[in-house]
Amino acid sequence: MTLLALETSCDETSAAVVRNGVVLSNVVSSQIKLHAEYGGVVPELAAREHLKNLLPVAQSALHDAGVSARELDAVAATQGPGLAIALLVGFKAGQAVAFALNKPFIGINHHEAHLYSPWIQRADAAPGTAKPTRLISGFAHFQPSVSLIVSGGHTLLVHIESELRHRVLGGTIDDAAGECFDKTGKLMGLAYPAGPIIDRLAAGGNPAAHDFPRPLLHDANDDFSFSGLKTSVRYFIRDHPALLDDPQKLRDLCASIQAAIVEVLVKKTIRAAKREGVRCVTASGGVSCNSRLRHELEQACQRHGLTLRLAEKGLCTDNAAMIGILAERKLLAKAPLPPLDAEVKPGWALA
Numbered sequence: 044m045t046l047l048a049l050e051t052s053c054d055e056t057s058a059a060v061v062r063n064g065v066v067l068s069n070v071v072s073s074q075i076k077l078h079a080e081y082g083g084v085v086p087e088l089a090a091r092e093h094l095k096n097l098l099p100v101a102q103s104a105l106h107d108a109g110v111s112a113r114e115l116d117a118v119a120a121t122q123g124p125g126l127a128i129a130l131l132v133g134f135k136a137g138q139a140v141a142f143a144l145n146k147p148f149i150g151i152n153h154h155e156a157h158l159y160s161p162w163i164q165r166a167d168a169a170p171g172t173a174k175p176t177r178l179i180s181g182f183a184h185f186q187p188s189v190s191l192i193v194s195g196g197h198t199l200l201v202h203i204e205s206e207l208r209h210r211v212l213g214g215t216i217d218d219a220a221g222e223c224f225d226k227t228g229k230l231m232g233l234a235y236p237a238g239p240i241i242d243r244l245a246a247g248g249n250p251a252a253h254d255f256p257r258p259l260l261h262d263a264n265d266d267f268s269f270s271g272l273k274t275s276v277r278y279f280i281r282d283h284p285a286l287l288d289d290p291q292k293l294r295d296l297c298a299s300i301q302a303a304i305v306e307v308l309v310k311k312t313i314r315a316a317k318r319e320g321v322r323c324v325t326a327s328g329g330v331s332c333n334s335r336l337r338h339e340l341e342q343a344c345q346r347h348g349l350t351l352r353l354a355e356k357g358l359c360t361d362n363a364a365m366i367g368i369l370a371e372r373k374l375l376a377k378a379p380l381p382p383l384d385a386e387v388k389p390g391w392a393l394a
């Protein structure tokens with residue numbers, strides 16, 4: 044099966060071609076620079092950029108894959124959740140291409156795609172060959188797991204009981220982890236998105252310099268809350284404004300905020316994994332790029348005898364490869380296809 048996948052739920056325009064579990068191409072055009080000056084994603088601008096970029100991005104994906112549109116057996120696109128007018132661009136384009144080719148079209152839940160993205164793995168090239176490594180489906184190695192999805196919009200803990208069967212255990216009751224990185228970064232005067240900048244600055248800072256709250260860490264549920272941590276950072280900066288002008292103190296502040304966010308994420312994920320009786324933990328979404336989160340999860344999983352599968356770094360942030368791999372799996376499992384007049388679902392929650 045050869046499938047074209049499109050992703051336009053937020054500020055990345057992406058297209059991928061997947062064939063029989065192999066990602067033949069994955070083109071991502073990021074709008075980060077465009078939105079940076081506004082301190083966050085502006086939906087109207089995002090949609091216009093998607094309209095401008097989608098066809099060239101899809102054309103590059105087909106070109107990189109060496110596949111012509113006529114060879115496609117199916118088309119997939121993100122149906123939700125996300126920004127309504129951004130989702131519309133990729134979803135309607137996907138429907139139109141499938142309609143013109145008279146091939147099946149499938150709408151994919153963006154979070155479900157993140158959820159299964161750790162099961163996309165790098166296939167090493169055969170020794171002695173010049174071939175680059177490829178991304179392939181790792182579903183053959185699937186095992187029941189507890190999965191942490193951490194992005195700019197969501198923080199979710201999910202129990203994946205078997206392939207394509209999962210249950211949400213908990214999620215954030217206010218800000219998402221990525222939002223906490225971005226908003227505390229804004230308070231420190233850092234550019235949007237601040238997550239990667241905090242990660243970089245924190246590498247040279249002391250994570251124990253300041254003791255910020257670890258919200259809901261000891262609560263029995265699997266929910267998260269990050270708005271109190273953000274408020275605590277706001278008051279701290281109000282009371283110590285000079286600290287932002289001292290590069291080392293800024294690094295210490297970044298390291299301390301990051302340590303608070305990561306400790307809650309890691310401890311609650313491991314606790315849920317032990318309670319659900321799984322042997323595997325996975326993590327995905329933009330924040331799973333975070334170096335401390337990756338390191339702490341590795342250490343904690345090792346201590347508790349759990350296998351860890353982290354999404355490949357290039358697949359943590361939004362991309363169409365994860366849409367394509369999940370879509371192919373669903374088509375093979377004979378998942379229901381949306382009707383021709385299906386609409387986007389901006390608030391489509393993962394069940």
Ligand code: KG4
Binds near residue numbers: 222236239333334361
């Ligand atoms: O999954 P994603 O690309 O978009 C959403 O669906 O939200 O995630 C974007 C989020 C942003 O909040 C960004 O600051 C955060 O991921 N992020 C990071 C890192 N890289 C991206 N947060 C912390 N450390 C990073 N290295």
Ligand code: ZN
Binds near residue numbers: 328329360361
């Ligand atoms: Zn995402």
